[in-house]
Amino acid sequence: MEQLALFAEAGQSQGLPVKYLEYFPGLINKEQSDFLLDKLVKETPWKQQVRRMYTKEVITPRLTAWYGDPDIYDYQSLGKTVPLNWTPELSAIKKMVEPLSGVTFSSVLLNYYRDGNDSVAWHSDKEDILGKNPVIASVSFGQVRSFDIRHKDDHYLRYSVRLEHGSFLLMKGGLQENWEHRIAKSPKFMRPRVNLTFRVVK
Numbered sequence: 001m002e003q004l005a006l007f008a009e010a011g012q013s014q015g016l017p018v019k020y021l022e023y024f025p026g027l028i029n030k031e032q033s034d035f036l037l038d039k040l041v042k043e044t045p046w047k048q049q050v051r052r053m054y055t056k057e058v059i060t061p062r063l064t065a066w067y068g069d070p071d072i073y074d075y076q077s078l079g080k081t082v083p084l085n086w087t088p089e090l091s092a093i094k095k096m097v098e099p100l101s102g103v104t105f106s107s108v109l110l111n112y113y114r115d116g117n118d119s120v121a122w123h124s125d126k127e128d129i130l131g132k133n134p135v136i137a138s139v140s141f142g143q144v145r146s147f148d149i150r151h152k153d154d155h156y157l158r159y160s161v162r163l164e165h166g167s168f169l170l171m172k173g174g175l176q177e178n179w180e181h182r183i184a185k186s187p188k189f190m191r192p193r194v195n196l197t198f199r200v201v202k
């Protein structure tokens, strides 16, 4: 556990595998990022998802919202989920990240980490609706949090990227196939953070 805590605070890893991950700090300037963080926190219809895990109900330790094109949908645990309609701000950010990503995104998942208790556990974004080797564009606002990645077959093979206010992280290639990622909880004081992951839903 001590090892994991140190890792999460360790800062930017050197030698990120660029075929899987590319990091661009300062995609959006501070003034615009401050404005967008505030607006997203206040105006997004945030929900806390409840998932059934065997017999237990587990509450997602963060708030989420899903936006996208009107013709896409997802089958989650129960029934059909349709995305919210694009807002002008989310469309503008989508247009900024598309030329850097080389794809046209059809949806964006928003995560709101209210403080250090909010997190996302180790997972990979490997879903049928995303297809094989998905390109996912991640934009972050607010509190810098460590984005940790580890290889599925060798948990000692790992990297950590501090995702800064207004930064852009591109995930691609076999990242979701062979690696897992997370945002760990932190015992330190953490201000709010909003993360956007733009995805192509097939």
Ligand SMILES: O=C(O)CCC(=O)C(=O)O
Pocket (backbone or CB within 6 Å): 109, 111, 120, 125, 138, 140, 147, 163, 181, 182, 183, 195, 197
């Ligand atoms: O908050 C982040 O930076 C990552 C979010 C994430 O991994 C996800 O929504 O699948």
Ligand SMILES: [Fe+2]
Pocket (backbone or CB within 6 Å): 123, 124, 125, 181
């Ligand atoms: Fe993810």
